Amino acid sequence: MKVGVLTGGGDCPGLNAVIRAVTLALQQHGAAVWGIEQGFRGLLEGRGRELHPADVAGILAEGGTILGTDNRCDPFAMRSDAGGEPADRSAQALGQARDWGLDALVAIGGDGSMAIAHRFHEAGLPVVGVPKTIDNDLALTDRTFGFDSAVAVVAEALDRLATTARSHRRVMLCETMGRYAGWIALEGGLAGAADAILLPERPYEVAAVAAFCAAREARGLSTLICIAEGAHAAGEGLAVRARLPGSPDPLRLGGAAERLQQALQPQLASEVRSAVLGHTQRGGTPTAYDRVLATRFGVAAAELVRQRRFGRMVALQGDACGDVALADVAGRSRNVPEGHALLHAAQALGLCLG
Numbered sequence: 514m515k516v517g518v519l520t521g522g523g524d525c526p527g528l529n530a531v532i533r534a535v536t537l538a539l540q541q542h543g544a545a546v547w548g549i550e551q552g553f554r555g556l557l558e559g560r561g562r563e564l565h566p567a568d569v570a571g572i573l574a575e576g577g578t579i580l581g582t583d584n585r586c587d588p589f590a591m592r593s594d595a596g597g598e599p600a601d602r603s604a605q606a607l608g609q610a611r612d613w614g615l616d617a618l619v620a621i622g623g624d625g626s627m628a629i630a631h632r633f634h635e636a637g638l639p640v641v642g643v644p645k646t647i648d649n650d651l652a653l654t655d656r657t658f659g660f661d662s663a664v665a666v667v668a669e670a671l672d673r674l675a676t677t678a679r680s681h682r683r684v685m686l687c688e689t690m691g692r693y694a695g696w697i698a699l700e701g702g703l704a705g706a707a708d709a710i711l712l713p714e715r716p717y718e719v720a721a722v723a724a725f726c727a728a729r730e731a732r733g734l735s736t737l738i739c740i741a742e743g744a745h746a747a748g749e750g751l752a753v754r755a756r757l758p759g760s761p762d763p764l765r766l767g768g769a770a771e772r773l774q775q776a777l778q779p780q781l782a783s784e785v786r787s788a789v790l791g792h793t794q795r796g797g798t799p800t801a802y803d804r805v806l807a808t809r810f811g812v813a814a815a816e817l818v819r820q821r822r823f824g825r826m827v828a829l830q831g832d833a834c835g836d837v838a839l840a841d842v843a844g845r846s847r848n849v850p851e852g853h854a855l856l857h858a859a860q861a862l863g864l865c866l867g
């Protein structure tokens with residue numbers, strides 16, 4: 514058997530751990546593993562190489578992906594640099610998979626990659642999906658690897674921002690990633706003892722946040738606010754840094770903290786400052802939890818391939834590693850639901866949630 518493996522979408526800590534696990538687990542059973550470079554772009558353009566156990570030695574703890582990735586390539590809707598209507602070049606990618614002699618493909622990626630993987634599966638390429646994203650927003654899996662590592666970065670950043678905020682009695686905003694889901698801000702904010710946590714799922718009232726900060730100011734306290742990049746005031750749109758027409762992810766978010774900083778400053782005596790964590794949340798070595806989860810996912814994906822159970826995505830269900838239909842994941846996402854236990858914990862501590 515010859516099995517392709519690719520990493521699509523934004524990178525995240527733990528991708529190499531999956532590549533390693535898939536390679537080692539399949540190689541145990543005599544299968545050849547073919548690493549496809551730069552995600553679905555490599556499948557389209559014919560860029561790949563065989564992966565041997567020696568190629569994956571020492572990569573478990575390495576951030577990023579040894580295969581490279583691409584979060585702007587959808588072979589079913591390719592745009593040329595000159596613009597114009599997107600072209601479906603999936604037949605070319607399927608031809609490439611045939612030329613390589615691939616019997617199956619393991620696609621590691623987020624929601625966009627899972628949607629593409631599902632379409633390839635429907636077009637006749639046997640696919641198994643592995644969910645990754647620091648955002649933790651994939652449907653039907655309780656966790657994605659990469660999330661724990663991102664939360665650890667946020668917690669450490671908040672620890673650092675807290676001491677400088679306290680020293681100056683400032684209001685300090687910390688902007689996290691997460692796109693349209695607030696998981697990173699919620700868990701990171703709790704782990705880093707934020708005083709306020711603002712999520713995309715709960716539009717905030719500027720007046721309520723200002724009153725919260727003012728009350729703390731009156732007690733001589735600084736205020737640490739953890740704000741998701743997708744958070745916004747009620748009646749206000751998302752803070753968009755750039756528009757990327759034709760991209761599977763057409764909005765680049767950013768600026769939520771700065772926007773709130775500007776709204777708060779006139780209402781407070783203390784200085785209001787902001788920091789954006791950006792890609793520091795995606796880079797670097799995975800936490801031990803993510804190394805283990807990614808390894809479990811890789812082993813489970815290899816198992817699905819061996820059992821020829823295609824069109825499935827590996828998923829964490831409670832403590833168990835199970836699988837779900839790619840069809841049920843494609844085009845869906847998972848947000849922080851109203852009444853979630855962590856929201857309740859934050860409220861019980863008296864945190865401001867907007």
Ligand code: F6P
Binds near residue numbers: 584648692
């Ligand atoms: O989906 C993961 C993610 O890190 C989001 O949280 C963020 O909005 C986006 O990717 C950033 O992507 P890029 O690297 O293209 O700026």
